[in-house]
Amino acid sequence: MDLTVGANAFFWSAAAVRAFYAALAQTPVARVALGEWVCSKRLPFWQDEIPHAVDTLRAAGKEVVISSLTLITLPRERRQTAELAEMGLPVEINDLSVLRHLPDGAAFWVGPVVNVYNEGTLEWLARRGATRICLPPELPLASVARLAEAGRAAGVAVEVWGHGRAPLAISARCYHARLHDRAKDSCQFVCADDPDGRDVDTLDGRAFLTVNGVQTLGRAVTTVAHQIAELRAAGVSALRLSPHVGDFAGVVRAYAAALQGQTDLGADLAGLMPGATFCDGFLAGQAGAAMTGG
Amino acid sequence: MLPQVPLPLLPPLLPLNLALSRLMRGIVARHPAILRRLGPHATARILLDVTDAPFPLLFEPARQRVSAHRRATLPTADAVIRGKLAAFLAMLHGGVDGDALFFSGALAISGDTAAVLALRNALDDAELDLSEELLALSGRAAPVLQPALALVARRTGLALSRQEGLA
Amino acid sequence: MMELVCPAGTPAALRAAVEAGAHAVYCGFADETNARNFPGLNFSRQEMAEAVAFAHARGAKVLVAINTFPRAGDQALWHRAVADAARAGADAVILADPGLLAFAAERHPGLRLHLSVQAAAANPDAINLYATAFGVRRVVLPRVLTVAEIAAINREVDVETEVFVFGGLCVMAEGRCSLSSWATGLSPNMNGVCSPASHVSYSDVQGQSEARLADWLIHRTAKGASVPYPTLCKGCFTSADGKGAVQTGHIFEDPVSLDATQLIPALQRAGVRALKIEGRQRSRAYVAQVVRAFRAAVEAAEAGAPMPESLLASLTEGQAATTGSYAKTWR
Numbered sequence A: 001m002d003l004t005v006g007a008n009a010f011f012w013s014a015a016a017v018r019a020f021y022a023a024l025a026q027t028p029v030a031r032v033a034l035g036e037w038v039c040s041k042r043l044p045f046w047q048d049e050i051p052h053a054v055d056t057l058r059a060a061g062k063e064v065v066i067s068s069l070t071l072i073t074l075p076r077e078r079r080q081t082a083e084l085a086e087m088g089l090p091v092e093i094n095d096l097s098v099l100r101h102l103p104d105g106a107a108f109w110v111g112p113v114v115n116v117y118n119e120g121t122l123e124w125l126a127r128r129g130a131t132r133i134c135l136p137p138e139l140p141l142a143s144v145a146r147l148a149e150a151g152r153a154a155g156v157a158v159e160v161w162g163h164g165r166a167p168l169a170i171s172a173r174c175y176h177a178r179l180h181d182r183a184k185d186s187c188q189f190v191c192a193d194d195p196d197g198r199d200v201d202t203l204d205g206r207a208f209l210t211v212n213g214v215q216t217l218g219r220a221v222t223t224v225a226h227q228i229a230e231l232r233a234a235g236v237s238a239l240r241l242s243p244h245v246g247d248f249a250g251v252v253r254a255y256a257a258a259l260q261g262q263t264d265l266g267a268d269l270a271g272l273m274p275g276a277t278f279c280d281g282f283l284a285g286q287a288g289a290a291m292t293g294g
Numbered sequence B: 001m002l003p004q005v006p007l008p009l010l011p012p013l014l015p016l017n018l019a020l021s022r023l024m025r026g027i028v029a030r031h032p033a034i035l036r037r038l039g040p041h042a043t044a045r046i047l048l049d050v051t052d053a054p055f056p057l058l059f060e061p062a063r064q065r066v067s068a069h070r071r072a073t074l075p076t077a078d079a080v081i082r083g084k085l086a087a088f089l090a091m092l093h094g095g096v097d098g099d100a101l102f103f104s105g106a107l108a109i110s111g112d113t114a115a116v117l118a119l120r121n122a123l124d125d126a127e128l129d130l131s132e133e134l135l136a137l138s139g140r141a142a143p144v145l146q147p148a149l150a151l152v153a154r155r156t157g158l159a160l161s162r163q164e165g166l167a
Numbered sequence C: 001m002m003e004l005v006c007p008a009g010t011p012a013a014l015r016a017a018v019e020a021g022a023h024a025v026y027c028g029f030a031d032e033t034n035a036r037n038f039p040g041l042n043f044s045r046q047e048m049a050e051a052v053a054f055a056h057a058r059g060a061k062v063l064v065a066i067n068t069f070p071r072a073g074d075q076a077l078w079h080r081a082v083a084d085a086a087r088a089g090a091d092a093v094i095l096a097d098p099g100l101l102a103f104a105a106e107r108h109p110g111l112r113l114h115l116s117v118q119a120a121a122a123n124p125d126a127i128n129l130y131a132t133a134f135g136v137r138r139v140v141l142p143r144v145l146t147v148a149e150i151a152a153i154n155r156e157v158d159v160e161t162e163v164f165v166f167g168g169l170c171v172m173a174e175g176r177c178s179l180s181s182w183a184t185g186l187s188p189n190m191n192g193v194c195s196p197a198s199h200v201s202y203s204d205v206q207g208q209s210e211a212r213l214a215d216w217l218i219h220r221t222a223k224g225a226s227v228p229y230p231t232l233c234k235g236c237f238t239s240a241d242g243k244g245a246v247q248t249g250h251i252f253e254d255p256v257s258l259d260a261t262q263l264i265p266a267l268q269r270a271g272v273r274a275l276k277i278e279g280r281q282r283s284r285a286y287v288a289q290v291v292r293a294f295r296a297a298v299e300a301a302e303a304g305a306p307m308p309e310s311l312l313a314s315l316t317e318g319q320a321a322t323t324g325s326y327a328k329t330w331r
Helices: A014-024 A040-046 A049-059 A075-084 A096-101 A119-128 A141-154 A175-179 A228-233 A248-260 A265-272 B013-030 B033-043 B085-092 B098-103 B113-126 B130-136 B141-156 C011-020 C045-057 C075-087 C098-107 C124-134 C147-156 C179-184 C261-269 C284-302
Strands: A002-005 A031-034 A063-067 A091-093 A108-110 A130-134 A157-164 A167-170 A198-202 A207-212 A215-218 A221-223 A238-241 B046-050 B057-060 B065-068 B079-083 B107-111 C003-007 C024-027 C061-066 C092-095 C113-115 C138-140 C160-168 C200-205 C208-213 C216-222 C237-240 C246-249 C257-259 C274-277
Touching: A002 A248, A014 A031, A014 A040, A014 A049, A014 A248, A031 A049, A040 A075, A049 A063, A075 A096, A091 A096, A096 C124, A119 A130, A119 A141, A119 C098, A141 A157, A141 A228, A157 A248, A167 C179, A175 A207, A198 C216, A207 C237, A221 A265, A238 A248, A248 A265, B013 B033, B013 B065, B013 B130, B033 B113, B046 B085, B046 B113, B079 B085, B079 B113, B085 B098, B085 B107, B098 B107, B098 C284, B107 B113, B107 C200, B113 C011, B113 C200, B130 B141, C003 C011, C003 C160, C003 C284, C011 C024, C011 C045, C011 C284, C024 C045, C045 C061, C045 C075, C061 C075, C075 C092, C075 C098, C092 C098, C098 C113, C098 C124, C113 C124, C124 C138, C124 C147, C147 C160, C147 C261, C160 C261, C160 C284, C261 C284, C274 C284
Parallel strands: A002 A031, A002 A238, A031 A063, A063 A091, A091 A108, A108 A130, A130 A157, A157 A238, B046 B079, C003 C024, C003 C274, C024 C061, C061 C092, C092 C113, C113 C138, C138 C160, C160 C274
Antiparallel strands: A157 A221, A167 A215, A198 A207, A198 C237, A207 A215, B046 B057, B057 B065, B079 B107, C160 C257, C200 C208, C208 C216, C237 C246
């Protein structure tokens, strides 16, 4: 079992993106998916960093793929999606419609927001050329194990969401903009103000969710820190770590060390991400926000 | 309104409970899908707190028992549905949508929401008609209930029969 | 005439819908194979067969929703549902899962396949993918699209399109939402429920009414005011911007419902084949009233007559209605 770092969900400056991938290239991550998977309006601000990031990561021996959007509705988004296939990199699809833009039989990855819940869907995707699938974060371990087994039989690497605020929902409406009394079309890019997302609490003050543009995430950081042995036993191929603000390279190294041997990953993460709370309920078949381990 | 009914016409609670339970057993026998739809919620104790009636009713579907209780000694219940008699009857007889009654506050629920939902769906599918169910009763129960309910219907305009379509 | 597709949570509601003028009724089996897996709701196998016979005798169609995502290791439950729907004489099944679509296309080639809104096929590429891969004949469009976008889609696809015109709105992309399982462990995709009743509690605290979902406070109102059902995305929350400003309110959506009656002529011009009413969890009274109103509207549209004023205010959540995303300003 090794590590994949997924595409960054948040709206970071070009400089922040450059620094992030420079640091990531120095970590033991095996492969990286990058690209804009949340909001097409952000792309013009940072897409020039993509070729440089790809080169940096490849020079460090990392496998790199380019991620698609999650929700593709506008004509320009469909065109951008078609252009992804021409970048010379494998594509990670975050919506099934992307398949229409890939050459027949081309290898592709499947991102965590595509609904792969069962063997039938996995096998269908495998027949179309999928080589790696990151499963939906809400799946319990029992399903993960069956899908990992089906993946082995079909030649598809199966990953689970291993670290990061879990993507819970996507919408055509921008709730981030709405918090500033704006519509998506005139958002003035307010999501850039919140590089880890904007907090949503209950009326009685409990930390509940995070808004990131058109995406809604959990608030506690999902981690499989206490479930690594079970995932390994289930035959999971890799853990998907999702970028956050802070010493993310340190986070990657902490997971890598945990995969090598006994470490106190929970304590390491608490040290690396002070102020964060952690959860692992989904894999345990409970509410995603619950913490069962540690 | 029921409170205006002269007291001598209101029976003491035990015979009333027997009559109500007999009514319920008849309904369950004639509409077996009700218990099937309730599934695991059949064992729930659901209190119908009819605010403009002198006594709330406790439903125990799996025991096929309905009992009236004095307000001073309310039984424990897994769920409570609170509202006026008109609202309950209108919902039962398909004259008004249950969700509309909840949205507007005409009916309020507390406790085991899933049990209330199961009961509501089961009864909605059963297309009950209380008047029909009363007529199907034989023996001593009908003479106790029927004139009281007929009086209520006349005085209040309450829906005591299944309605075809909404107003 | 546009086909009016109406919800039926129980056999009684199905009969009410057909008698009120539904061209087609959609319903599901009483298990987790459909996305309205609520207590006491839905059809046994026998009830489904009887319902199909009832509808067919009156010239109406029955579409069976098998639109959750089969569980790994338990696909047989969903496969049986497809087989049983076919055996009961269903006119189509409404599916969302690619694996199940592949199964149905291969093992039940004569069975008409409709694509559920749970597949979130929001653009012509997605729709054509499902049409080409599985022979899907109709797609239920997500509620995020404008009329203009719907018209553009119809120009680019050969399959029929079906559009929601009334009922409860999902504010997130359907079939791609784990908010419910984040809070409760149960989700629409896995279990066919959202914000399930099993995790709901109401209480009165210090003069206010509260509605919670698995202990998460979702709504709070002044005592005496009715507190809404705690559907998670329709809750009232607070959000601080980190610079001192705090917003409090329905962060994700106001709890209003869709009523697109006035847009029916535009949807007809946009090439939409069928209009869908949401509400399998609603009573037979709701179904009868709503279906009657929309049948009248569809007939008026067919005749080029004006749309009737909506008389359905009491049935819409929050007792207010919106045209949803169909008018462009929604985004």
